[in-house]
Amino acid sequence: MKMSKMFLPTLKEIPADAEIRSHQLMIRSGMIKKMSSGVYNQLPIGLRVFNKVAQIIREEMNAKGAQEILCSAIIPAELWQESGRWEAMGEEMFRLKDRTSRDYCLGPTHEEAFTDIVRQEITSYKQLPMNLYQIQTKYRDERRPRFGVMRTKTFTMKDAYSFDVDHDGMAKSYQDMFDAYVNIFRRCGLDNSPVMADSGAIGGSVSAEFMVKSDVGEDEVVFCSKCDYAANVERAESINDTLEKEELKELKEIHTPGVGTIKELEDFFKASPKKLAKTLVYTADGKTVAVVVRGDRDVNEVKVENAIGGVIEFALATDEVVKEVTSADVGFAGPINIKADFVFIDKEVADQNNMIIGANKTEFHIENANYGRDYEGVVGDFRNVQEGDKCLECGSPIEIARGVEVGHIFQLGTKYSEAMNANFIDKDGKSKPILMGCYGIGVERTAAAVIEQHNDENGIIWPLAIAPYHVSIVQVDMKNEENSQIAENIQNELEAIGVEVLLDDRDERVGVKFKDSELLGIPIRITVGKDAKDGKVEYKLRDAADKELVEISEIIEKVKAEFVKNEVKLG
Numbered sequence: 101m102k103m104s105k106m107f108l109p110t111l112k113e114i115p116a117d118a119e120i121r122s123h124q125l126m127i128r129s130g131m132i133k134k135m136s137s138g139v140y141n142q143l144p145i146g147l148r149v150f151n152k153v154a155q156i157i158r159e160e161m162n163a164k165g166a167q168e169i170l171c172s173a174i175i176p177a178e179l180w181q182e183s184g185r186w187e188a189m190g191e192e193m194f195r196l197k198d199r200t201s202r203d204y205c206l207g208p209t210h211e212e213a214f215t216d217i218v219r220q221e222i223t224s225y226k227q228l229p230m231n232l233y234q235i236q237t238k239y240r241d242e243r244r245p246r247f248g249v250m251r252t253k254t255f256t257m258k259d260a261y262s263f264d265v266d267h268d269g270m271a272k273s274y275q276d277m278f279d280a281y282v283n284i285f286r287r288c289g290l291d292n293s294p295v296m297a298d299s300g301a302i303g304g305s306v307s308a309e310f311m312v313k314s315d316v317g318e319d320e321v322v323f324c325s326k327c328d329y330a331a332n333v334e335r336a337e338s339i340n341d342t343l344e345k346e347e348l349k350e351l352k353e354i355h356t357p358g359v360g361t362i363k364e365l366e367d368f369f370k371a372s373p374k375k376l377a378k379t380l381v382y383t384a385d386g387k388t389v390a391v392v393v394r395g396d397r398d399v400n401e402v403k404v405e406n407a408i409g410g411v412i413e414f415a416l417a418t419d420e421v422v423k424e425v426t427s428a429d430v431g432f433a434g435p436i437n438i439k440a441d442f443v444f445i446d447k448e449v450a451d452q453n454n455m456i457i458g459a460n461k462t463e464f465h466i467e468n469a470n471y472g473r474d475y476e477g478v479v480g481d482f483r484n485v486q487e488g489d490k491c492l493e494c495g496s497p498i499e500i501a502r503g504v505e506v507g508h509i510f511q512l513g514t515k516y517s518e519a520m521n522a523n524f525i526d527k528d529g530k531s532k533p534i535l536m537g538c539y540g541i542g543v544e545r546t547a548a549a550v551i552e553q554h555n556d557e558n559g560i561i562w563p564l565a566i567a568p569y570h571v572s573i574v575q576v577d578m579k580n581e582e583n584s585q586i587a588e589n590i591q592n593e594l595e596a597i598g599v600e601v602l603l604d605d606r607d608e609r610v611g612v613k614f615k616d617s618e619l620l621g622i623p624i625r626i627t628v629g630k631d632a633k634d635g636k637v638e639y640k641l642r643d644a645a646d647k648e649l650v651e652i653s654e655i656i657e658k659v660k661a662e663f664v665k666n667e668v669k670l671g
Contacts, residue, residue: 101600101603103616104606108143110128110129111128113128119316121316121552122548122551123548127248129559129619131143132248138254149566149567150256153546153566154235156287157284158258160280160283166231166260171214171236173206174205177202180212182520183515184410184519188412190412190413191243207239208238208239211261212516218232222263222524224525231262232260235257235258237254238254238257239253240254256542256543260539262536263535265532270513270536274509274511277509278294281310285310285507287667288566290506290546290549290550293310293313293321293503295503296308306510307510308508311330312506313501314549317505319332319504319505321503324497325491325496325497325498327493328493337481338486338489338491338492339489340451341448342374343374343375345453346454350468352466353461354464354466355464356432358463361431365465376396376455378393381425382417383416383418385414387442388441388442389408389442390438390444391404392435394452397446397486404444407444425438425439427461428459428460428462432463434469435475436475437475438460443476444480446480453470454468455468455469507539510538511537512537514534547566559620559621560621561643562623563623564663564668565666567600570601571623571624572620572624573587573590573628574627575629577629578607583632586628587603590628593656597670597671599659610629623641623662625642627640631649635651635653637649638650
């Protein structure tokens with residue numbers, strides 16, 4: 101491709117609304133162009149990268165026996181109503197009506213659509229297992245689109261769905277996809293970590309996220325400092341940190357005027373926050389929920405929602421609701437005789453003796469409260485882990501880092517097949533629900549994550565496998581016809597063996613050409629300049645500081661060797 105013919109609107113300056121490096125570089129290199137908040141058009145150079153990411157995904161999915169299909173982006177409401185998610189998806193779902201007032205949505209994900217296809221065609225265990233996937237645009241009305249293509253209202257996703265006869269088969273399909281994802285992200289040049297994750301609105305009991313460590317990541321990821329334990333903070337657990345057991349003491353009601361915060365309680369009682377238990381009140385779909393955690397801990401709201409199950413709206417209760425369930429002002433809630441529909445006690449609190457709690461009476465607290473003797477509730481893990489907590493697997497300190505999710509895989513079980521009557525006849529002639537898994541990768545997000553990991557002050561540094569072009573040929577003097585012919589000859593020879601070449605034939609200063617080549621992140625640069633008369637050209641790798649003079653007769657082999665080194669196929 102000749103650069104003079106390309107539609108390539110690059111920018112020298114950083115766009116004012118581009119917050120993170122990948123967003124800045126995608127806009128500056130002419131990969132994308134903003135249409136409105138959370139909506140981007142993909143331009144030629146960007147589309148080449150996204151298509152290469154998609155092709156790697158396609159190859160690895162096919163290698164595991166998955167078959168590609170393409171579903172409609174418009175899905176009838178009836179399918180979502182069958183699964184129970186028409187309301188559960190909330191305001192994120194784009195809903196629309198046709199001219200007959202029939203309800204549809206623009207697909208944010210396709211569990212229902214795939215389940216509907218399979219239930220119509222799969223009747224016997226002999227037709228299973230099956231794995232179907234698509235690479236298609238998804239639509240989500242994000243409340244806060246941000247960070248360029250990291251969080252948008254429309255994006256390309258590979259979503260796959262496996263269908264099996266039993267749990268062993270589902271586990272094998274899940275492992276196959278896990279292995280495929282490891283290969284996909286390795287080939288894309290991403291350093292990533294698979295971590296245990298919460299299944300969220302998708303559902304299921306087992307899931308893992310593939311996270312890329314990044315300071316701009318929206319997720320917090322927990323890593324053990326010694327072993328392989330890793331989990332999204334929504335799912336992460338740690339060993340209980342409790343004080344030594346004491347003999348149970350008598351309850352005491354203490355007048356605490358103006359003392360409502362944990363810090364004020366620490367000062368008033370001269371006590372460690374580990375001896376304090378705070379009670380937070382929430383509302384969940386019209387029900388009231390009380391959650392008791394240690395004074396220095398935060399409630400993990402996702403764990404609480406999962407404990408309730410099927411929550412659509414979940415939020416901290418208003419002052420009025422708090423007063424209804426506690427008969428007290430905010431700051432004095434406690435678990436004894438609280439009038440909440442659900443009471444959840446974090447196991448750290450349940451394991452600790454003689455805690456200080458709110459008295460459900462304005463300006464009063466209680467000393468020496470003990471779970472089981474003085475109050476009841478559902479005991480479980482309802483807290484956020486903290487840096488330095490002890491790993492649940494090996495007891496070593498845990499670390500917390502920010503990360504970007506590039507892939508997510510789930511064991512769904514029978515969540516959708518039971519709701520939508522997707523059954524098969526087993527060997528014994530009995531009808532059983534199909535066991536499912538689902539597996540997603542964001543195409544544009546993967547490319548953005550690569551940029552976050554591979555860039556410098558001059559621009560993007562693309563791995564060879566997903567670079568928009570493999571080689572940039574820069575001609576120094578466009579008036580030198582002999583050099584023009586040499587540049588075109590190298591281009592033709594490289595393209596003949598499957599190398600993608602961008603020939604910078606613009607009448608620009610060489611410094612401008614170099615700058616654009618670096619901004620675009622082209623892995624290999626060949627410069628045809630003054631040494632061409634002696635049969636040599638300059639050869640430079642984008643991620644290397646040094647450059648070298650190479651005989652023109654050897655340049656093709658030199659480029660070939662780079663493909664071998666990076667395990668990228670030619671053609």
